[in-house]
Amino acid sequence: SLCREPDVTLDMSDRDLLAMFQGELRPIAAFTSGRLKVQGDIKTAMKLEELIKLLKKHQLYIVRPFNEIPGLWKNGWANLYNFWKLDGFRNLHRLMLQNFNTFGPIYREKIGHYESVNIINPEDAAILFKAEGHYPKRLKVEAWTSYRDYRNRKYGVLLKNGEDWRSNRVILNKEVISLKMLENFVPLLDEVGQDFVARVHKKIKRTGQNKWTTDLSQELFKYALESVSSVLYGERLGLLLDYIDPEAQHFIDCITLMFKTTSPMLYIPPALLKQTGSKVWRDHVEAWDGIFNHADRCIQNIYKKLHQDAGTPKKYPGVLASLLMLDKLSIEDIKASVTELMAGGVDTTSITLLWTLYELARHPNLQEELRAEVAAARAESQGDLLEMLKRIPLVKGALKETLRLHPVAVSLQRYIAEDIIIQKYHIPAGTLVQLGLYAMGRDPKVFFRPEQYQPSRWLRTETHYFRSLGFGFGPRQCLGRRIAEAEMQLFLIHILENFRVEKQRHVEVQSTFELILLPDKPIILTLKPLQASQ
Template structure:
């Protein structure tokens, strides 16, 4: 829980909790701060202990049984909304082996982030960490904290987050996006209804968005396509997407169970999870070997990408060429970037389509601006993006208030908004030790 992480809590004042909570509940409105390395909250001038935070029951196994019996995992946002109404804007909960402190108000969450400094404490995805330990693989940024996390993150930022890096891999992303649009257009012409040029089609975009995110992630990270938009993907591609889907599907239930115990008793759930990760790592290992061969065949190519320096080799190639991380750390980080970037890309896109569908006038404005910007950019995706602020604004707004992190990729804080809910909920999660 947060108490075990060494973060502190302090009161914000009753005026911040104006979401229909009672006076007693408003008094427990808290924000994060570090106070003597202990979790504390202040109310009426008195320091309160972590144990005084309202909770849903002390038995994690009883709570887990209730979650399964009442199918709360499918409607987690509804459960959180009801619990916030009953217990106030902060409560703690233990479900199985997972202990969490849930915070309702954005202002409180903001102060929590501010208190973390340069070394935020990330929730440990224990199933992933257990797999690495059993197989003796190195851990990437998703499974690290402190100085070790920051050191890896600074190296990855240069190849993934900085504007120069984005400009290098944007053409690869654009290539995948255009193929994705052509695939949808072909489906619309084949299965749609209505007149030629004005056909309409209703379908669930989730599987297609998942494949788009996986294809794009692999193209950016490994510098090569895996062919998920092909009418007949290779057997290797089919096995790979099965492994990623299986890994993401088995992660959520394992978050609440002791994975090491499941490993020792050869539980089917754990076996499926570990087998999926093994295939994902084998896939990454093969790409690393290919990248090493390419670098060996072009020793004087340098780090430039583009026409002057050859084709962009992907994040993997850039990291190998720079040589700042060991091959084991590179494999660990690119594998986790690929796995962690699929759902966190597909889900925001799905919510963006949902919101644009609910607001057709905004959708039309975004479409017109994108078409105009693309025509003026002369095929340059970077210039096209700069000329489409409404598109950027749409994505930022979705990221601001929609739950864009699925249960398989829960981080330290995850927004949770239900279809009929207007509250922003955040949960601070960590594994009990």
């Protein structure tokens, strides 16, 4: 096939063209919005020299077939063995980066029965997302769908596809991701942020050293779960108190176990583990049972409160209660989607905050810049939190920069709904195409000095089109995006206003893959109260 694209010159040698056209018929096609349209045939009777002139005159180039995409895709099981030898289950992100360096901006891969085309350029991401169709479809978490099938539970919007997904998502968007909902979320999240500050001050006081040095990962996990529970379920779990209620502790244990047992089932079919009665499968079922039981208790409490308040709550009651009062989705649909929102909104935000604190500790001057911005925003907004959040572009840039260097997800995936052409290769409809987020964030062709942590790069006027994709893109982007962004921004505001963050010297931390990207070793940080240091 041949393609025509504005301002594209023919980059193949005459010899390559002669070799490709010798004794063959090739259709001429026009490149329009990523679609392939056949216009006619070039007959072999035409002199090849004339053909070359014709191609150059009309700026046509060769569209290479799908089976010519470079990569390792011809022997999936041999690739799986090599993947295992290279500890690919933990190094998936690094292997993708290595493959882009080897094969270029597009490569095809097959590991076991799992096959995909991988891309890295923002311009190619634009083509990919235009071809996602009315019902965007991505890789499913098979462990989670297997549990729901086993217990005959409904899928939430994270796991649904097709019209069922779309109809649910439209309703949920208005209650969860619309900007106007921030005025409901922010007061709840700010309260949790203040409690976290009080907890840190208490920890510092107990040390007797006017500082607290610790691995914050568990504390941030509790902060994130407390925050998301407050917004979704309309109740505080009390995870930032010294004494944690046994029911709340059981909920934490269930979430931790659910994540721990999901990772092994990324590569071993859950059906096999279920059939053999594997402990991993049994633990996974037990974990989800506990999570859904918690949701059931929350629904019962909400109905009691609504009855007491005569159906009109005095303050924002949380997403779950709002959806129940809206009465546009079934209780089972609501429970499924809210439970998935909670499951997807704990580790993801807590790990992003941990990486951000790590980077700010490594860059003390930058930390002071952010602190000054927060102080100015606090003064200018005169106590209006929503206004304050509009005045912290560098803080927001820091979170974007964290998600560039330390993305939660290794890639974004879509099963394309139509044929597309990327990097002059034809990719047929139905193919799984992955955009390598980790690799793109470290690509010097995309980001200037990518190894440097520079939040100010997001303040510049040049386009950031398809470069900041930490929350995904389009109608299938992260449903909890507004909650997560506000939660992380408010957390950083409170930390910067109260503490200086420092780190151990000469300790560099890398990423490891376990369903999401995690630090490969504990990140030990020191928090010092600002007033004492000033």
